[in-house]
Amino acid sequence: MSRMLVLLAVLVPFSLAVAADADADLAAVKQKLTERLPNVSLDKLKRSSAMPGWYELEHGMQLLYISGDGKRLFLGDLVDLETRTNVTESWREQTAIRLINAVGEQNMIVMGPADAKRTITVFTDVDCPYCARLHQEVPELTKSGVKVRYLLFPRAGIGSETYKKSVAVWCAADRVKAVGIAKAGGKVEMKTCANPVENHYQLGRQLEVSGTPTIYLDDGKMLGGYLPSSRLLAILNIKPSLKTSDAR
Secondary structure (H helix, E strand, O other), X not given: OOHHHHHHHHHHHHHHHHHHHHHHHHHHHHHHXXXXXXXXXXXXXXEOOOOOOEEEEEEOOEEEEEEOOOOXXXXXXOEEOOOOEEHHHHHHHHHHHHHHHOOOHHHOEEEOOOOOOEEEEEEEOOOOHHHHHHHHHHHHHHHOOEEEEEEEOOOOOOOOHHHHHHHHHHHOOOHHHHHHHHHOOOOOOOOOOOOOHHHHHHHXXXXXXXXXXXXXXXXXXXXXXXXXXXXXXXXXXXXXOOOOOOOO
């Protein structure tokens, strides 16, 4: 038997034993947490790579860290002092952009070039004054190479007048034109059709959106509130375009 075969004969059973022990430890911790956190799903509990000896659990937009014995729970941001990165914030950003992109652009109101330099996604309320101000900045953003994607987020909730107006915007023949009219205080034909507005709203709630506009960059970073195009372009590291164009 070659040395390699001998080594494999020793290592494979050892690796399987380690994996079995890890599974047993995870099961034991889950059992303890089931008793201590009865209303929390443990499906995404796993060993933490950032905190050896601890587990981590995705709970909504929170990343919980749980001690190896299941007795302690750390709720807060974990910072890697060597790289000076906020590990928890990076997870939130990655999670947010994954959920947003899963919506699909066919279920968004999209303005700007197909070959955009950068993309922003905005949770917007058609009756929000600051959303209207941001909409006025869209032409400058799009001609500078930024794709702007709207998710409709009626802050008053499902069934509200703003919700109905959001549905009407989606059901319009020209959604970009309709959203502009609505944001300017104009009248939109109030009609209904199959629409993703409730899904947009529920996603916003899942991401803990509390106000509009809420802007997500294409790397998952979140910017709360209105920003002028000049500031947004600087954040995106894009020079303003000198060309004139509309928002389409």
